[in-house]
Amino acid sequence: MVPLPDRRPKQLSLGPLEAEVLETLYALGSATVKEVRDRLLSDPDRELAYASVTTVLRRLTKKGWLECDKRDRAFRWTPVLSRNEAQMLQSHDRLQRFLDISNPDVVAAFADSLDGDSLDRLEAITERVRVMRQGREADA
Numbered sequence: 001m002v003p004l005p006d007r008r009p010k011q012l013s014l015g016p017l018e019a020e021v022l023e024t025l026y027a028l029g030s031a032t033v034k035e036v037r038d039r040l041l042s043d044p045d046r047e048l049a050y051a052s053v054t055t056v057l058r059r060l061t062k063k064g065w066l067e068c069d070k071r072d073r074a075f076r077w078t079p080v081l082s083r084n085e086a087q088m089l090q091s092h093d094r095l096q097r098f099l100d101i102s103n104p105d106v107v108a109a110f111a112d113s114l115d116g117d118s119l120d121r122l123e124a125i126t127e128r129v130r131v132m133r134q135g136r137e138a139d140a
Contacts, residue, residue: 004088021060024040025066026082030076036053060077065081
């Protein structure tokens with residue numbers, strides 16, 4: 001099982017446009033404002049100002065999702081985490097927030113409402129966690 005990444009953004013929450021810009025950067029690897037904007041504007045019904053894309057890229061950098069590098073005369077933005085690492089951190093955060101605000105009865109009611117496939121996946125996860133913990137205890 002892959003551990004959570006050590007490097008984490010300062011703020012995990014993303015707005016819809018931030019998430020779309022980040023997804024665009026995952027597809028491109030790294031990009032300038034123009035390249036991101038051009039990709040987003042591939043939808044002919046969409047309007048998006050250059051300044052808006054710049055603002056979102058700067059905001060994602062401030063939140064810790066991107067790094068910015070000036071090459072030649074253009075700034076290039078690159079994701080700090082892989083798409084998989086980002087999904088892992090966001091899923092962990094959502095689960096932790098759910099468990100923090102829920103009492104055991106709420107969690108049990110939620111689990112009881114899941115379909116059979118989802119329950120099978122939860123049981124498989126529980127088994128993986130048990131095996132991992134046994135392995136750590138044996139190594140200690």
